[in-house]
Amino acid sequence: MNKLAQVQIGNQFFTGGTAGSSVFAGQDLKGVSSLVTLFLRGAFVLAGLILLFYFILGGIGMIGSAGKNDPKAAEQAKQTITSAVMGFVVVFTAYWIVKLLGTLFGIQNII
Secondary structure (H helix, E strand, C coil): CCHHHHCCHHHHHHHCCCCCCCCCCCCCCCCHHHHHHHHHHHHHHHHHHHHHHHHHHHHHHHHHHHCCCCHHHHHHHHHHHHHHHHHHHHHHHHHHHHHHHHHHCCCCCCC
């Protein structure tokens, strides 16, 4: 009945439940570089989720404005999708710049 109290959340989250298999691809969090790597991974995931949200928001706006014959709402939805595409280009470029800098400085598995 009390099995929930026996689960060690930290062990389940950081090692996937088994010793040695890390969710963060071998991150030991032993220094500043591993913390920066962890932060960058999280930042890119968060940017991707925000991008997805704006694509969905713009798509719903386009669908909603199609039946109303409201050009202002359609323009707003189009601008949301355009901003999401520009954000994708910025995040994609930042990702490859970080990968390039990691390669140039010899940092393995930076992202």
